[in-house]
Amino acid sequence: MATVIRLARFGAKKRPYYHVVVTDSRNARNSGNILDTVGKYDPMQPKDSEKRVVLNVEGVKAWLAKGAKPSDRVYKFLVNAGLAEKKPVPVQTKKHLQSEKTLMKIKDKQEKLAKIAEEKAAAEAAAKAAAEAPAEEAATEAVAE
DSSP: OOEEEEEEEEEETTEEEEEEEEEETTSOTTOSOEEEEEEEEOTTSOTTOTTSEEEOHHHHHHHHHHTOEEOHHHHHHHHHHTSSOOOOOOOOOHHHHSOHHHHHHHHHHHHHHHHHHHHHHHHHHHHHHHHHHHHHHHHHHHHHO
16 A cells, blocks of 8 residues: 555635645545544644644654655655755756757757858858959069069
Protein backbone atom coordinates (compact mmCIF):
# COMPACT_ATOMS: atom_id res chain seq x y z
CA MET A 1 0.00 0.00 0.00
CA ALA A 2 1.38 3.40 -1.03
CA THR A 3 0.82 5.79 1.86
CA VAL A 4 0.89 9.55 1.56
CA ILE A 5 0.88 12.41 4.02
CA ARG A 6 -1.55 15.02 2.72
CA LEU A 7 -4.19 17.54 3.67
CA ALA A 8 -7.85 16.65 4.26
CA ARG A 9 -10.21 19.62 4.18
CA PHE A 10 -12.59 20.34 7.03
CA GLY A 11 -14.28 23.54 8.20
CA ALA A 12 -17.12 25.60 6.81
CA LYS A 13 -17.63 27.18 3.44
CA LYS A 14 -15.03 29.91 2.87
CA ARG A 15 -13.45 29.02 6.25
CA PRO A 16 -11.07 26.16 5.41
CA TYR A 17 -9.36 24.08 8.05
CA TYR A 18 -7.17 21.12 7.20
CA HIS A 19 -5.97 18.01 8.98
CA VAL A 20 -2.58 16.60 7.99
CA VAL A 21 -3.42 12.93 7.51
CA VAL A 22 -1.72 9.71 6.51
CA THR A 23 -3.79 7.67 4.06
CA ASP A 24 -3.58 5.37 1.08
CA SER A 25 -2.73 7.34 -2.07
CA ARG A 26 -5.68 5.78 -3.91
CA ASN A 27 -8.26 7.11 -1.43
CA ALA A 28 -10.23 10.29 -2.05
CA ARG A 29 -9.25 13.41 -0.14
CA ASN A 30 -11.90 13.13 2.57
CA SER A 31 -12.81 9.45 2.21
CA GLY A 32 -12.62 8.72 5.92
CA ASN A 33 -10.11 5.89 5.43
CA ILE A 34 -7.45 7.75 7.40
CA LEU A 35 -4.60 5.77 8.95
CA ASP A 36 -3.40 8.57 11.23
CA THR A 37 -3.84 12.31 11.81
CA VAL A 38 -0.39 13.86 12.30
CA GLY A 39 -1.18 17.56 12.35
CA LYS A 40 -3.44 20.48 11.59
CA TYR A 41 -3.25 23.47 9.24
CA ASP A 42 -5.36 26.59 9.64
CA PRO A 43 -4.80 28.97 6.68
CA MET A 44 -7.02 31.60 8.34
CA GLN A 45 -4.34 32.23 11.00
CA PRO A 46 -1.63 34.87 10.38
CA LYS A 47 1.47 33.53 8.64
CA ASP A 48 3.69 34.06 11.66
CA SER A 49 1.29 32.36 14.08
CA GLU A 50 2.35 29.13 15.80
CA LYS A 51 -1.22 27.85 15.47
CA ARG A 52 -1.15 28.03 11.66
CA VAL A 53 0.67 24.68 11.25
CA VAL A 54 0.76 22.20 14.12
CA LEU A 55 2.57 18.89 13.48
CA ASN A 56 3.04 15.77 15.59
CA VAL A 57 6.79 15.51 14.96
CA GLU A 58 7.20 11.92 16.22
CA GLY A 59 4.23 10.74 14.16
CA VAL A 60 5.50 12.40 11.00
CA LYS A 61 9.00 10.94 11.47
CA ALA A 62 7.54 7.47 12.06
CA TRP A 63 5.42 7.58 8.91
CA LEU A 64 8.30 8.96 6.82
CA ALA A 65 10.47 6.09 8.10
CA LYS A 66 7.75 3.66 6.98
CA GLY A 67 7.89 5.11 3.47
CA ALA A 68 4.99 7.58 3.38
CA LYS A 69 5.44 10.30 0.77
CA PRO A 70 4.36 13.86 1.65
CA SER A 71 2.30 15.94 -0.78
CA ASP A 72 3.86 19.14 -2.13
CA ARG A 73 2.18 21.41 0.43
CA VAL A 74 2.92 19.07 3.35
CA TYR A 75 6.54 18.84 2.15
CA LYS A 76 6.79 22.63 2.48
CA PHE A 77 5.47 22.37 6.03
CA LEU A 78 8.06 19.70 6.82
CA VAL A 79 10.87 21.85 5.41
CA ASN A 80 9.74 24.80 7.54
CA ALA A 81 9.61 22.54 10.61
CA GLY A 82 13.11 21.21 9.90
CA LEU A 83 11.94 17.63 9.26
CA ALA A 84 13.04 17.54 5.62
CA GLU A 85 15.68 19.16 3.45
CA LYS A 86 14.64 21.67 0.84
CA LYS A 87 14.84 20.30 -2.71
CA PRO A 88 16.69 22.41 -5.25
CA VAL A 89 14.29 24.07 -7.66
CA PRO A 90 15.12 23.19 -11.27
CA VAL A 91 15.84 26.20 -13.44
CA GLN A 92 13.53 26.31 -16.41
CA THR A 93 14.71 27.85 -19.62
CA LYS A 94 12.78 28.42 -22.78
CA LYS A 95 14.26 25.22 -24.20
CA HIS A 96 12.38 23.22 -21.55
CA LEU A 97 9.13 24.77 -22.69
CA GLN A 98 9.58 24.15 -26.40
CA SER A 99 8.99 20.97 -28.35
CA GLU A 100 11.66 19.21 -30.38
CA LYS A 101 10.04 20.35 -33.60
CA THR A 102 10.29 24.00 -32.56
CA LEU A 103 13.91 23.53 -31.49
CA MET A 104 14.72 22.02 -34.90
CA LYS A 105 13.14 25.02 -36.64
CA ILE A 106 15.20 27.40 -34.50
CA LYS A 107 18.38 25.44 -35.25
CA ASP A 108 17.64 25.52 -39.01
CA LYS A 109 17.06 29.30 -38.88
CA GLN A 110 20.33 29.79 -37.03
CA GLU A 111 22.19 27.73 -39.64
CA LYS A 112 20.62 29.75 -42.49
CA LEU A 113 21.53 33.03 -40.80
CA ALA A 114 25.11 31.84 -40.29
CA LYS A 115 25.35 30.84 -43.96
CA ILE A 116 23.99 34.24 -45.07
CA ALA A 117 26.49 36.02 -42.80
CA GLU A 118 29.36 33.99 -44.31
CA GLU A 119 28.21 34.80 -47.87
CA LYS A 120 27.91 38.49 -46.99
CA ALA A 121 31.41 38.53 -45.50
CA ALA A 122 32.79 36.79 -48.60
CA ALA A 123 31.06 39.30 -50.90
CA GLU A 124 32.44 42.23 -48.90
CA ALA A 125 35.93 40.74 -49.05
CA ALA A 126 35.62 40.27 -52.82
CA ALA A 127 34.39 43.84 -53.29
CA LYS A 128 37.25 45.16 -51.17
CA ALA A 129 39.76 43.11 -53.16
CA ALA A 130 38.24 44.37 -56.44
CA ALA A 131 38.46 47.97 -55.25
CA GLU A 132 42.13 47.56 -54.30
CA ALA A 133 43.08 45.78 -57.54
CA PRO A 134 42.53 48.78 -59.93
CA ALA A 135 44.46 51.04 -57.56
CA GLU A 136 47.37 48.59 -57.59
CA GLU A 137 47.25 48.38 -61.41
CA ALA A 138 47.34 52.17 -61.72
CA ALA A 139 50.26 52.35 -59.33
CA THR A 140 52.22 49.69 -61.28
CA GLU A 141 51.53 51.49 -64.61
CA ALA A 142 52.75 54.79 -63.14
CA VAL A 143 55.92 53.15 -61.93
CA ALA A 144 56.44 51.47 -65.31
CA GLU A 145 56.26 54.78 -67.24
